[in-house]
Amino acid sequence: MSDVRMAITVALLDAMESFGVQLDRSFFVVERPTRIEHGEFSSNIAMVAASKLGEKPRSLAEKICAYMTENPVKYQQRLEIAGPGFINFFLDFRYLHDGLAQVVTVGEDSFARSNMGSGARVQLEFCSANPTGPLHVGNGWWASYGDALARLLRRCGYDVSTEYYVNDTGGQIRRLGESLLARRAGREVEEEGYQGEYVKDLADLYEGPEDVVVAGKWAAERNLEAIRASLDKLGINFDVWYSQASIEESGAVEGIVSMLASRGLIIEEGARKVFLSTRFGDSRDRYLVKEGGDFTYLAGDIAYHYNKFVVRGFQRVIDIFGADHHGQVASLHAAMDALGIGSERLEILLGQMVSLLSGSDRLKFSKRKGNLIPLEDLVDEIGPSATRLLSLSTSIDRAALVDIEKVKAESMDNPVYYIQYAHARMASIERVRDRLGIVMPDFSRIDLSLLVHPRELALLRELMVLPEVVEEAGAQREPYKIANWLKEFSGLFHSFYHDCYVISDAVEMELTYARLCLVAGCKIGIRVALSLLGVEPLEQM
């Protein structure tokens, strides 16, 4: 919460206390009204608290205003009671000027940084696409989300480690091997196999033995290299690549099963072993060992999560899955409770499906069929920044619909250009400043109170909001809020740029200095936000 907002909140609490009422801070809000006529800040406290005092909202509002007029907060100019009982705060614009001075003073590294996480160790697992083929657009979509969330949480003071879980074992690897060998022998790949063209390309390179496991592992490694390369193009790097096979080979999976058995949570049906997950809220019990004696995917996944919490000591784990893995959520949570770890420490975010629109056809994809659109094609076409920003513009809870033709053909309409252009204009102003040899005076001699044009004030207000947006986006795991802020802020900057010349014969030098300062602050803000999304700012366009 900003200092000003905090001060108002505290003052309102004091006012209520003076009337003998103790209120919780979450009981009311101090917000920025959508309309500037309603002041810089506004509170609903009189409306929600009126019944506690047996008063009418407006008369309580009057009492509060009287108190606050006696005990004003910093920058307070006047108060207004409006509508059903809102208290509107009109402030001296110096609160914005002081805010700007602070932004410029602390700079890009510290502005909009929060200590919300207090250094808590968080593990963030995302993407984790099976190495049975190249990444498709949907994988890249949620990979961008995961990467942005990691950046966001780091900025909020969490100690984040990102991880890609490599599913490099099991039936799918055998199936991949079978498909590879079939291609090498010139046979058709069967219905259940991987039919994409990439299998053909790999088959041409494979010189190993006629063994489905060896061939499968070989192909998976090749695919993984391609996946790393695609992610690299998007600017995404993982701290850890964790192998599923390594978990199985370490004996950790047996360990988990016996741990659960010792708690009486496993029943045996011949060779099969069933985890009584319904006791922890799952909708049905789950097999951990199959009839043939192999572990199920879930068994390995539980061991993997045990490893995250207990072996590696993460305080919190966030998994980002596609909505098609929704079925795992209840089972994993059940297992965490069964193992005494606590399901509340495991946060599973589900990314809704991404579908692509080409012309009027909604395309359906399948990795096995091989009819997917590779992530790399999109990145090569529109660039990493646009790819990221596109996927980060909407909520994870909403099934995204991407219009391929539109994105490719009319990429000028992509919001990334709008935002980049704003940054490029800021940089351009500074280039002109340097070309003309304008040297900024000492900071203390710049009169920021000259910034009173509506465009300047609007820009300043939005800049001041960024720290709160960062905290909110981090707390709610919603990086798209940063993207929305960027669009809004860029729009305000374009308006300012159009209406308020910074360097011109028609502008007094004192005002030029103040505006240069504003531009510097804006540049800090936009660069912080872009960095959170992993988008590279452009100096010129």
Next chain:
RNA sequence: GCCCCUGUAGCUCAGCCGGACAGAGCAGCUGCCUUCUAAGCAGUUGGUCGCAGGUUCGAAUCCUGCCGGGGGCGCCA
């Protein structure tokens, strides 16, 4: 049948821990380049917030039911 998302302008989406006349971009229509990049700015057209109840001083927002869309309920991974 059960579980998770979702239904807001012609299209893509914000707003959803209740608040003041429902927002943006795109598409459409009108204007604006002799000064820091017109990939821009300004204006304008366009909405029974899926439907019906309920809670409330106040509901797009909360609750219930219904209708529609996506995903999931494997000894696949």
